[in-house]
Every structure is written in C-alpha cells, then in structure tokens.
Amino acid sequence: MEEFLRFVIGNLVEAPEAIVLTKTEAEDRVVYHLALRKTDVPKIIGKGGHTIQAIRTLLSAAGHKRGVKATLEIVE
Template structure:
C-alpha cells in the first residue's frame, strides 16, 4: 500500500525525494501517514481537498484486508 501511495503522489509534487509514507497498524485499523515537502502540500491536498479525497478513494478501494479499516493522513 505504501508503494501505491508513493506512485500516486510522485507525479503531483515538485520534490519527489521528500515523499515519506509511514505505516502504523492498530487493532482495527491501519493508518498511513503521508509527508511531503511543505511547498508540495497544497498540490497533494488540492482545491477544497479534492486531490486528497481522490487519493483516499483509490487507497481505500485497493485495500487487501477486509477486516481492518485504512486511514490516510496527509501532512
């Protein structure tokens, strides 16, 4: 899932070397934290959060384990 997130975000940003995705697994959910260069944050979030919502939709649709919920935090 980390590779999918990086693949989606890489063409959107000007500083692809600063993309960092971390994963934290809990009992009922898996949380992914996406960090990008501060100048690229607006590009990843998009106007009114549309790009972030689209990224989350793709990630949620691609989840492999049906037992745990997936959350994507964008910082």
C-alpha cells in the same frame, strides 16, 4: 498499497525524494502518515480538497479488498 501511494503522490509533487511515508497498523486498520515539503502540500490537497479525497477513496477501496480499513493523514 504503499507502492500505490508512493507512485501517485510522487507524480503529483515537485520533490518526490522528500516524501516520507510511514504506516501504523492495528488489527483491521492501517493508517498511512505522509510528510512532505510544505510547498507540495497544496498539490496533494488540491482545489477544495478534491485530490486528497480521491487518493483516500482509492486507498480505502484497496484496503477494503484486503479486508482492512486504510486511511491517509498528512503530517505537517
């Protein structure tokens, strides 16, 4: 799942080398924390939040396949 996030987000931003992706794990939950340049945040959020919602939906589906709840949070 982490590789998927790095691939998708890396292709959306201008500075993929500035992406910092960390994760917090619990028993049946994984939370990914995304930190990136302030100028790249609007590209990840997208118009009306559609891009971030699509990423979260795909991440949730991938997590469901593995039996965990996966979410993504943007850290500013």
